[in-house]
Amino acid sequence: MATPFNVAGYRRLGRRRLPRMVFDYLEGGADDEAGLRHNHAAIQASRFAPHRLADVSKRDLSTTLFGRQVSMPLVIAPTGLNGIFRHEGDLKLARAAERAGIPFALSTASNMSIEEIAQRSGGEHWFQLYVVQRDLADAFTRRAWDSGYRTLVLTTDVAVNGNRERDLRNHFDVPARYTPRTILDGATHPRWSLDFLLHGVPQLANFVSAQANDVNAQAALMSRQMDASFDWDALARLRENWHGTLIVKGILRPEDAQKCATLGADGIILSNHGGRQLDGAIAPIECLPAVCAATNLPVLVDSGFRRGEDIVKALCLGASAVLMGRATLYGLAAHGERGVISVLDLLRAEMDRTLALIGRASTADLKPDDLWSPH
Structure with a gap:
């Protein structure tokens, strides 16, 4: 089978390998999934206005992110339950990020523990925090700090669970509920089923340890029953207790970005959770210029990015980096670590080609006027 030449090709391969229930978990959004479509449409609405007769014979994608050099302005986003796509999926993503010279963010809902990822992979590790219970979050x-993580990503857009109707229709749960339909689904996807049978049901590894073994907390995490009382005062307390880099994820308003800065956050991530929480939310790229104008903090962005061109558009609008979630998971589902590496290589090549074609030699040269505006 020919190697895919874009992220969409890896999506098709991943869909072919995964049972429908599992692919729908990866792909699905909230309610009518209008937010999923809108994220893509908002990115595509921006068009380049290329410069000509610029020397682009040598191009540089590298940048500095929170004081650390990275090979390109990408981060592998925190995503949960990666073990259902491939055995040790979190580790495969972390190792691919290490090879690419970019950070990897480990989710609270990972299938490998904070400690194991630190022990078995190098590179820069970030830890993404869901606050289910305050004491557990502190633990x-x-x-994470004791294991060498120096960047904490607080996710703020899950006060309640988004209404993900694909998961409801499929009765998606961990551990899986076996029905004739799910058994047939697995039987018609033998490569995935063999992997599943050989390695067993993935666990929420951060909750299955000497430090944390709370069945109720695991159930709350799976149903996104987070601490809905977590507020700005709680963020201030977290800032006091975390001595590394603190990034707040889920911001979509300039005034919220300003308040994060006032409370001592080091950066923010504009995100609508990939369209998986509030179906009617604005696309993060739509508020990117206003947020960048409102704060001097590094502003990162996710949700809906599939091409190197998409990433360059966000950089033009002021983003410091883009987090990739589904795109790297398509590679993971299709070909494991090799697939993730290939997806990252494709995105790197697309970004490099885009720079050349718009007349910019480096990501540091990108400006808002590289995009066409009729106003």
Whole structure:
């Protein structure tokens, strides 16, 4: 089978390998999934206005992110339950990020523990925090610090669970509920089923340890029953207790970005959770210029990015980096670590080609006027 030449090709391969229930978990959004479509449409609405007769014979994608050099302005986004796509999926993503010279963010809902990822992979590790219970969150942040993680990503857009109707229709749950339909689904996807049978049901590894073994907390995480009382005062307390880089994820308003800065956050991530929470939310790229104008903090962005061109558009609008979630998971589902590496290589090549074609030699040269505006 020919190697895919874009992210969409890896999506098709991943869909072919995964049972429908599992692919729908990866792909699905909230309610009518209008937010998923809008994320893509908002990115595509921007068009380049290329410069000509510029020397682009040598191009540089590298940048500095929170004081650290990275090979390109990408981060592998925190995503949960990666073990259902491939055995040790979190580790495969982390190792691919290490090879690419970019950070990897480990989710609270990972299938490998904070400690194991630190022990078995190098590179720069970030830890993404869901606050299910305050005491448990404190324990997770201590474990992350003790394991060498120096960047904490607080996710703020899950006060309640988004209405993901694909998961409801499929009765998606961990551990899986076996029905004739799910058994047939697995039987018609033998490569995935063999992997599943050989290695067993993935666990929420951060909750299955000497430090944390709370069945109720695991159930709350799976149903996104987070601490809905977590507020700005709680963020201030987290800032006091976390001595590394603190990034707040889920911001979509300039005034919220300003308040994050006032409370001492080091950066923010504009995100609508990939369209998986509030179906009617604005696309992060739509508020990117206003947020960048409102704060001097590094602003990162996710949700809907599939091409190197998409990433360059966000950089033109002021983003410091883009987080990739589904795109790298398509590679993971299709070909494991090799697939993730290939997806990252494709995105790197697309970004490099885009720079050349718009007349910019480096990501540092990108400006808003590289995009066409009729106003």
